[in-house]
Amino acid sequence: MTDLLANLALGFGVAFSPANLGFCMLGTLVGTLIGVLPGVGPLATIAMLLPITFGLPPVGALIMLAGIYYGSQYGGSTTSILVNIPGEAASVVTTLDGHQMALQGRAGPALAIAAIGSFFAGCVATVLVAALGAPLTSVALLFGPAEYFSLMVLGLIFAVVLAKGSVVKALAMILLGLMLSMIGSDIETGQSRMSFDIPEMADGIGFVTVAMGVFGFAEIMRNLEHTSSRDVVKAKLTGLMPTWADLKACAPAIGRGTLLGSILGILPGGGAVIAAFAAYTFEKKVAKDPSRFGRGAIEGVAAPESANNAAAQTSFIPLLTLGIPPNAVMALMVGAMTIHGIVPGPQVMTKQPELFWGMIASMWLGNAMLVVINLPLVGLWVRLLRVPYRLLYPAIMIFCCIGVYSINNSPFDVLITAAFGLVGYWLAKHDFEPAPMLLGFVLGPLMEENLRRAMLIARGDPTTFLTRPISAGLLALATLLLVIALLPMIRSKREQVFVEE
């Protein structure tokens, strides 16, 4: 316990330095902006802004990137409530009741409760990250290559089970990602693989180029297909503060949302989007009068908003302790850390305590800033929403181009991004989810390395994955999950959850 306090004190010392406060503020502001603008997700933004962080110290860079992530979860709710367009995927459910509240002239309380819920969830999640960090790191020490491999299999299966749509297609996407990650030089022998003698391909395809193409460019192509019309709620934002009755109704919902979000965030394959959906569904189940939902129930805003914020933060736990990214955004954080010469994993905590704890402390600070900064800024965000998409997307495109180019000063990377934009567009047209592919792409080299090592240690005996207890347990869990997901009855239920939009 004293250790925890001492560590947190160290973290706050780092986070409170003027420079880091500035990065944190900048990150949350940019994150909110991104969250507010529909069609620009946190993933594309982090990819876009990676080059900006090159010149920063690693702590500052990661604080800023983390701020963008949870800031965007928060900003998404503003758009959902005011315009009925989710700013990003995690706030889809917030549109259901949030926009109804806005139509009833209660946009103020809806925004405030989203902020309060997010802040509470952020606080709890920060403590959770701090508390679970150390024990999980010691668990990581028990892990050999076989266990790591099985854990990654479990993570990927989780991603498949929780992704929407067909399980087989999500699996195929993961395999596609794994296969693409094999391009480039082999880790052990250094032989170049499937690079067609193109020197730029010798190091493989960059993660950012794939992410930016599949998520950024493809998303824009799809958005351009239908002309957007936005009707921002014109209602005056009076009476920002919720009443006592509102607060009382929300308190348990916030608690439940936080709990659910925290759990789903830690689990590999989870993340903010699923947490928000799950919290909303759960809230509807436990409500005395479920028919109020969809007609402006304040719990329907409080629970998912708390859940997505909690999940956004707890998803840092597996990344920082085990070095395994649980979702696509965290996968990008791996990219960011590697660029700064940090190998994510258990050793981050012991070797770079100021980075680990500084980041955790900054999350709490960032959440506090979000509440303080954003409520007064709502008017500004609303005005920003009136910028038409035809002006917005060229700006996004050019930032992406410059961003990709400046990573390696390589025009070839820009070409690859353009190609992956078309690939992403095609995938979307055929109902393939790009997120599992990206996760597979990041985990690919790690999986191959651990698989090879495990096989080598076991002298070529593949049963090693089943005879080592931890590994066997993880694989059993993965199989169980897959079987459950493939059972048609449960599958149809699962689709219901996602159809409720």
Place this chain on the structure above:
Amino acid sequence: MSEGVQASQGAPQGRRTVMSVLAPTIIGLLSIAGYFRVSPPGSTIANVLLAAGIALLVFAAALVALRWPVRDPRDYYGGLVLFGLALFMLWAGSDLPGMRGFAFGPGTGPRIFASVLAALSLIVMIVGMFSQGPGLERYAWRGPLFITLGTLLFAVTIRQFGLIIASYLSIVTVSLGSTEMRWVETLIWAAVLTAFCVLVFPIALSLPLQLWPSPTLSFSTFLNFR
């Protein structure tokens, strides 16, 4: 997706189109061509490619002869293309050494992943033939075309012409992708954005980006944009 973009290809009865026969034929022929271009001829991969190619051709024939349905073209083409991609990756990695005793070689991982992908994509494809689906979505050409074109333009010009010209050209090209674009507005907006990019990236963030065309600009350096 928005209404009215559904094409008629996914008609409820599951119609075969010329495309649905042509696609497996082409992929099959490519696979057989791959058999002749594998670096150590007669290896397992070569045989796999030959077998898969012949199987695809037989399948295409059966599609016509036995009147098999294609009920969900979205999954049918999706699975088919991924299957082709898996074969392509097998071919591309065929020069890599495989297992050495019980140690993995550089080629083992790619082969495992490509094989599993091939199996999964076949499932997707076959399920797509027999279960009803929503039908193909229409592809838009304008957005993808101009966005890709604008990006390519940026890639080709950034080295030789510098950030200002590259960004301006790219922004204008990309803007053409929207049906709502207006020329005057776009030209002004592109100038504003270019100025903003110049202020942010090379100046505020001091990224090493050249602003103006390089003095050594010539046609040969222009083409060598790497």
